[in-house]
Amino acid sequence: MAITLPALPYEANALEPYITANTLSFHHGKHHQTYVTNLNNLIQGGELADKTLEEIILAVANKPEKIGIFNNAAQVWNHTFYWNSMKKGGGGAPTGAIASKINEDFGSYDAFVDAFKNAGLTQFGSGWAWLVLDGGKLKITKTANADTPMAHDQKAILTVDVWEHAYYLDYQNRRADYLDLFLKHLVNWDFANANLKG
Template structure:
């Protein structure tokens, strides 16, 4: 039961001018596609083949004999989640119960933004910044390489990819500019609110 390469929730031009179609052609069309292909090849005709991707991630996390499976499974999942965390004409501030919870747990939306950008800026090398729900509390965290909060029992609500291939064609070495643009012009707060409500 091969894991299917998911379709983008918008056209490759949908996030312009903030993220170019050129970036998505490489990031989605090459990097994400390769993770899916590699994962399917690695688990073919094994017991992991029939498990949901989330279960494969949790099952193989920390298993040195299954590092390749974990890396490709987690990166396939992380990227699908990341695409949904953005939308055309996104950004701005959240609303409703999610906004109330952010204010309660971080002090203000601005303090959340500062913490989120700090997580992205201080992730040395490749990785991800996350907003998660952890035992009922919203937290900002970061993970290196393919790792994600599912392995820590946390509920991912929002992620920002800080691997260089996510932004380098558009922003070169200006990761802070990419992060600012992500929050101001790209975040799909509707998606984040849905994940929060479901948690």
């Protein structure tokens, strides 16, 4: 059961002008595809070949000798989650259960925004900023490189990719602008609500 590259959940130009079709074509079609290809090559013919992506990640997490498999499997999963964390016409203050939970656990939406942006800005080098559910409480965390919340018994609710390839063609070194526009115009709160409930 080979791992396949999932289609984007929207057209390549749907997130413009905040993330361009040019960026998405490279990010999804080249970077994400490379992780899929590498993972399939690494697990081919082995005991993980028939496992789901999540099963593979959990089987190899925290095993240094399996780091190549973990890195590629987690990057396939992280990227798919990131595409779904955005939508055309997204962003702004949340509604529904996630809005109440954010107010409960962070004190206000503005406090969440500050903490989320700070996590994305202070992730040194490549990585991710996450909104996760941990022990029934929403928290903001960041992971380096391919690391992912499920390897730490956390449930991912939303993520933003802060690897340079996610934003460099559109924003160059202006990571702060990318994070600001992600929150104002791209966040898919419907996806967050579904993850909170699921």
